[in-house]
Amino acid sequence: MDIESSKPTIVLVHGALEDSSIWHLVIPGLQRDGYPVFVFSNPLLGVAVDVACLRSMLGRIEGPVILVFHAYGGAVITQAGDDPKVKGLVYAGSPMPAVGESSTDCLVRFPGGDDALSSPH
Numbered sequence: 001m002d003i004e005s006s007k008p009t010i011v012l013v014h015g016a017l018e019d020s021s022i023w024h025l026v027i028p029g030l031q032r033d034g035y036p037v038f039v040f041s042n043p044l045l046g047v048a049v050d051v052a053c054l055r056s057m058l059g060r061i062e063g064p065v066i067l068v069f070h071a072y073g074g075a076v077i078t079q080a081g082d083d084p085k086v087k088g089l090v091y092a093g094s095p096m097p098a099v100g101e102s103s104t105d106c107l108v109r110f111p112g113g114d115d116a117l118s119s120p121h
Helices: 027-032 047-058 073-080 103-109 113-118
Strands: 009-013 037-040 065-070 086-092
Touching: 009 047, 009 073, 027 037, 037 047, 047 073, 065 073, 073 086
Parallel strands: 009 037, 009 065, 065 086
Antiparallel strands: none
């Protein structure tokens, strides 16, 4: 097995307020480094449906997978991340909820996130 084929497949998923084009600057760099890349068009029909659709996509990918999500997608990867082929989760600007927890629950559990973003450093 060569180095290229041993790299995990990167699956990129957008959040609730954008579409798959959010990843247009990320994809070329990953591909240049030899990573297979898929972009999942998050249907945004609720966490349960979105997770089911992602699991369906994962079922068609061979080998290890790294899930990368932006914003709301963090709730989706937390649920779908228990697939045995998923080797890592990357939360890019996203809440990191526990399994069964919504993004809102996570933000309530860790209050002050908005204040930290708006306060001068």
